[in-house]
Amino acid sequence: MSNVLSGICWKGQSARWEELLPVASTAVITPMKGGLEAEVYRITLPEAELVLKIWNRESRPDISMQYRMLEQLHLRGLAVSQPWGWGVDELNHKVLLTSFDGVPVATVDSSFLLEMADILLDIHKLPAGVCSVMNVPVYDFTDYFFFEIAGHPEIRMLARELADQAGVTRQHLIHADYHPGNILEAEGKYTVIDWTNVQLGDPRYDIAWSIILIRIYISGRYADGYQRRFLEQSGYTPAELELFEALACLRWLQLHRSTGIPVERNTIRNVRSIIGRNAFLPEGLL
Secondary structure, three states, X not given: OOOOOOOOEEEEEOHHHHHHHHHHHHOEEEEEOOOOOOEEEEEEEOOEEEEEEEEOOOOOOOHHHHHHHHHHHHHOOOOEOXXXXXXXXXXXXXXXXXXXXXXXXXXXXXXXXHHHHHHHHHHHOOOHHHHHHHOOOEOOHHHHHOOOOOOOHHHHHHHHHHHHHHOOOOOEEEOOOOOHHHEEEEOOEXXXXXXXXXXXXXHHHHHHHXXXXXXXXXXXXXXXXXXXXXXXXXXXXXXXXXXXXHHHHHHHHHHHHOOOOOOOOOHHHHHHHHHHHOOOOOOOOO
């Protein structure tokens, strides 16, 4: 296939990528499974295995900020891809070049989930001063996660009430879509990917969203063990996490009603079970 690297105007790049640019035309380009937002390619050179992501659809994230953020997190030894470069292609689509960090996690078990929890806790410990240097965006919680849906105002109204009750903060770096599908594995090493929704926000919501997705798509037993790890390693209480799990469940319901979200054989049953057990959620939401 044609070399997708040709025609890219690099706005920022590592010293190593600058060295390899003269031989970029010899790279082997392999399409990878992308998402709804971008095309993804594996870039194979004798000296490096890389991944190129091209945002050529509706999503227009701030890639320069993502590049700086990944630089800072990687320098601090956090479980993120190493950024190699960012720029724009001939059609002015933003591109990001990073290290190739393996494949999706094959087995989600209790051991992996404990490591997954520890990785997120480490991310949340990033000093606020570092976040300000990276110009990480700050959003209104309800406006960002609970946009208006015609004919379904009750989710947004309840979310705003619960967010006020929870005292949502916006002081820590959060991934905002943390789940096993956004983690890669290579030789026992894990790497967090897809930072499209990164922002300064509340770690409790970041944690709760990942717990809810594990409850819905994997198992309640695994989710309980994963939740216990956060209760043991942080100062959060069960009541706090239950409240934020209610917000995360409302977010899932909103996506289910609007843009769509995966629904498997037991998905609806699991969501109804979550609603029935959560003291902050009324019956009849699903």
